[in-house]
Each structure stands twice: as structure tokens, then as C-alpha cells.
Amino acid sequence: MLILREAGLRSTLVARVSMAGADVLTADDFNDPRLARHKKRPLVLIADEAAIDAHAGGYEGLLADPRWRRVVVVSPGMCPESDDPRLIRIERAHAARKIAHLLPEWQAPQA
Template sequence: MLTADDFDDPRLARHKKRPLVLIADQAAVESYAGGCAGLAADPRWTRLVLLSPEAAPAASDNPRLIRVGRATAAATIAKLLPEWQMPDDRPA
């Protein structure tokens, strides 16, 4: 998992050896030139988790885009962690 404000930061490229889940605030994504669609389509990210102010964000038709409410973000992300693990990261 990776959190970032500057989605074009060249230092993010050093993480490209592994698939990454980007967790970003909705306001940061909306201010990004490519917007939500651009980040969701970016091959660097296996998933884009968008933290939304709404308690029950709208569902997405893009399977790589996951919208979660800020109030429940920690619990929601914790539930999703097992499916994001790489096979070599999983406990034996």
C-alpha cells in the first residue's frame, strides 16, 4: 500500500517492482490533472482506494476503484488487506 499527495512524484517509480494499492483522499484525486479515471487507469496501481467524505460512497463500475467513507476507512481497508497480499507475502 502507498499513500501519496503528488501522484506524479518520480520517487514513486522505485516502488514499481511490486503491484501497489494507492490510497488517496478524494480531494487530492479531484485536483489531479488526470482525475479519478486517470489514476484508476494508471498501471502502477493494482487498486485505487478513494477516501470519500460520504458515509456510504457510491459503488464503482471499475473493479480497480474502491470507494470508502473516511469514517470507516480503517476497518474497511483492514478487511481488504488479505486479498491484496502477494502470494509470497502470505503467512505459511
């Protein structure tokens, strides 16, 4: 699921992720009712830092939510690495390339 305010980046990521064969859902918030259709499998959330900062639970709340297999944060500048392997922080300038690189891992069956 993509929650990105920047239209250009959102379009680029939708195209890349779709071309890689993944299902893509874009939304304006983390409680979009369309997520109910995907209850059977954890999803990867890709959101910009501003959206996560505005979310009541912040990073911790999203990581505690069982819907998310990974939470990918697109930051405007350099970003620190996370101690939690489910939280991936990516600088906006490299987001499309890095997310494309991570797609095969996300698409692999979970052990």
C-alpha cells in the same frame, strides 16, 4: 501509497497497514519520485477524494496508470459503488476498518 491530507487518518492508516506487514509510502502527489523504486509490482493507492479531484486525470487517469493495482478513494460521506473492481470507494468514517479488512486480498500474490 497514501495521499491523505488529514493527518489523523493518515497516521491511523500508516499504523494499521504497517502492522499488517505491508510497505507504506506517504506522498503529497501522485508523481512522487520515490515511486520509481516500486516499478516491478503494482501498488494500491489510497487517496482522499479531494486529492483525486485535484489530479489532472481524475479517477480515469489513475485507473489507466499501470502503477496502481487498486485505487481506494476515501470520501467524506456516503459514496456510490464503482463498476470498476479496481476502484474502491470508502466512507471516511469506516476507512481504517475497511482498509484493514481488504489488506489480505491486496497482499495475496496475483494470479
